[in-house]
Amino acid sequence: MLFRTVFGVLATLALFASFLVxxxxxxxxxxxxxLADMNWSSAxxxxxxxxxxxxxxxxxDAELVVGDTMPTGTSMIEKxxxxxxxxxxxxxxxxxxxRGVSEGRLKIVSASLSDGGxxxxxxxxxxxxxxxxxxxxxxxxxxxxxxxxPEDPTTSLFMGCPxxxxxxxxxxxxxxxxxxxxxxxxxxxxxxxxxxxxxxAKAYERGEPWFGYYWAPTPLLGKYEMVKVDFxxxxxEAHFVECIAVADCENPKPTMYPPAPVHTVVTADLSERxxxxxxxxxxxxxxxxxxxxxxxxxxxxxxDGEVAMAHFMKTHEPLWREWVSxxxxxxxxxxxxxx
Amino acid sequence: xxxxxxxxxxxxxxxxVALRKALDGGYREFSRSYGAEIEAFFDPxxxxxxxxxxxxxxxxxxxxxxxxxxxxxxxxxxxxxxxxTVIAFLLxxxxxxxxxxxxxMSIIIVCTLIAIALGVPIGILMARSGxxxxxxxxxxxxxxxxxxxxxxIPVVMLLGIGKVPGVIAVVIYAIPPVIRLTNxxxxxxxxxxxxxxxxxxxxxxxxxxxxxxxxxxxxxxxxINQTIMMALAMVVIASxxxxxxxxxxxxxxITNQYFTLGLLNGLAIVALAIVFDxxxxxxxxxxxxxxERLEG
Numbered sequence: 001m002l003f004r005t006v007f008g009v010l011a012t013l014a015l016f017a018s019f020l021v022x023x024x025x026x027x028x029x030x031x032x033x034x035l036a037d038m039n040w041s042s043a044x045x046x047x048x049x050x051x052x053x054x055x056x057x058x059x060x061d062a063e064l065v066v067g068d069t070m071p072t073g074t075s076m077i078e079k080x081x082x083x084x085x086x087x088x089x090x091x092x093x094x095x096x097x098x099r100g101v102s103e104g105r106l107k108i109v110s111a112s113l114s115d116g117g118x119x120x121x122x123x124x125x126x127x128x129x130x131x132x133x134x135x136x137x138x139x140x141x142x143x144x145x146x147x148x149x150p151e152d153p154t155t156s157l158f159m160g161c162p163x164x165x166x167x168x169x170x171x172x173x174x175x176x177x178x179x180x181x182x183x184x185x186x187x188x189x190x191x192x193x194x195x196x197x198x199x200x201a202k203a204y205e206r207g208e209p210w211f212g213y214y215w216a217p218t219p220l221l222g223k224y225e226m227v228k229v230d231f232x233x234x235x236x237e238a239h240f241v242e243c244i245a246v247a248d249c250e251n252p253k254p255t256m257y258p259p260a261p262v263h264t265v266v267t268a269d270l271s272e273r274x275x276x277x278x279x280x281x282x283x284x285x286x287x288x289x290x291x292x293x294x295x296x297x298x299x300x301x302x303x304d305g306e307v308a309m310a311h312f313m314k315t316h317e318p319l320w321r322e323w324v325s326x327x328x329x330x331x332x333x334x335x336x337x338x339x
Numbered sequence: 340x341x342x343x344x345x346x347x348x349x350x351x352x353x354x355x356v357a358l359r360k361a362l363d364g365g366y367r368e369f370s371r372s373y374g375a376e377i378e379a380f381f382d383p384x385x386x387x388x389x390x391x392x393x394x395x396x397x398x399x400x401x402x403x404x405x406x407x408x409x410x411x412x413x414x415x416x417x418x419x420x421x422x423x424t425v426i427a428f429l430l431x432x433x434x435x436x437x438x439x440x441x442x443x444m445s446i447i448i449v450c451t452l453i454a455i456a457l458g459v460p461i462g463i464l465m466a467r468s469g470x471x472x473x474x475x476x477x478x479x480x481x482x483x484x485x486x487x488x489x490x491x492i493p494v495v496m497l498l499g500i501g502k503v504p505g506v507i508a509v510v511i512y513a514i515p516p517v518i519r520l521t522n523x524x525x526x527x528x529x530x531x532x533x534x535x536x537x538x539x540x541x542x543x544x545x546x547x548x549x550x551x552x553x554x555x556x557x558x559x560x561x562x563i564n565q566t567i568m569m570a571l572a573m574v575v576i577a578s579x580x581x582x583x584x585x586x587x588x589x590x591x592x593i594t595n596q597y598f599t600l601g602l603l604n605g606l607a608i609v610a611l612a613i614v615f616d617x618x619x620x621x622x623x624x625x626x627x628x629x630x631e632r633l634e635g
Contacts, residue, residue, distance in 0.1 A: 070594050151389055151501055163578075163587045164594030189587060190500055192579035194488065198495035199581075205371050205496070302356050302363075 159212025462521025520562025524555030
């Protein structure tokens, strides 16, 4: 009986194994490369493009690993893994990153988003159409009562950044600097990126007032028309770096967000062993206007990173051709034809 | 051999996307038309939650400990449990987690009360009819295994973030044990006892509240105990949609790799769990002891 069971299991396994197709051999000059696949649309899209180009253009054995800004950044500094972070928002941990670069463990090879990320406090456009003064922070303070806090109707709600994110620090400091507390606002914690996005989407869909932190390029800001509130202060980049981005800064003063640096970061090990790959990465970059438009397509089609990548590679050949060598471009084209 | 032999003949992507978009659009439409009314329906719950949290936060710490020990004594009559409760809460306060613990405790207590208020009647209905049981059991399976975020985000679209969606998520996850064990407890009541009750001319209502529920009480208590444990396990998930409490520092520690912060707050959740577990178990055991004395 036992023998028959074992035999049956083995026969089944053999049947399954006969369907396995051995993977085609890869060119050996690049080796195994891991890329961080972050959980938001633009990052997972760029990571998928990088993976495809590395695999088919440069013969790498490229593999996506799940990542997120802080864990991936820390792991790259401490453990040298993964090899590539395709879209890393670095201002949350400038210090650790600089240490990693100066100790020769990391290399910043390019700006993934050439304009940088756009952060700010936003309100829905339909609200500004009704009350034009809401486009400025003094108007927000004046009409604080519009943004009623459901858990305590005597106060107003400013939706801050999720606990632990880099922006929790700067949004908290700006909340102080802009005297939002005196205007009756409490600083809300949405708990997670999904919570923040959900609260914005719910308010917009319902036509309700919403005032909070968000950033672009994101599918959400591609989809919902939001207005970035003017702090009437201009950008004071030095003060932002010295104070607003620092936890427990004593005396924060208002400043708009400077463009957030968004880098492609690789480990030192990879930058030494795969020069062609680094050359590609240093040329690969997107503008915000392209990315916002592209992400709107992604959202309309509920595309995951891989589908978005395939669509991009097929429809934007002139763009990616500029990034790769002529031979690599030929190999990529051949791989695309087979898709 | 056709392609279907090697590759699963799946629906083509365009149709699937169209289907997904149609359902998403339908849900958005629903939330736009009825969201405000549904939100208003839950307003009393929100006021109660806010009030209860404020009450716990405003109560001096020593009074909270005394009240808790009072409950512990009523339920368990055990000095060991009382001592453990006092030590656990003193440590929580000393490590600066008092406020978050009170917030978590307030939401857990409300969730447990809701779970009992809904779960025990459902369990009783299930025990009385095999057909109800056949319908409810798979629903409970779904509630226990469906990943929380799958229903959290639709709930957020409907109700926003904060306490009410948090409570809904916790109750969905934590209610199955109390339903299952109420059902089981009543079904396990001895047939002879029921016949005796019948022969004394008990009405169906008397049979239920005087015989079945009291005899099933130790099992029901085990269910309540499990419900409390599962509610505490959901604290971190609930904080991902803006519920304040011990879950928030845990999330913060995950994103920043502050291991000690995570561990301390995790241990505070464990301490709450152990205190509630020991109290409710001791209560269940004492009821059983009473029964054994009667029978013996």
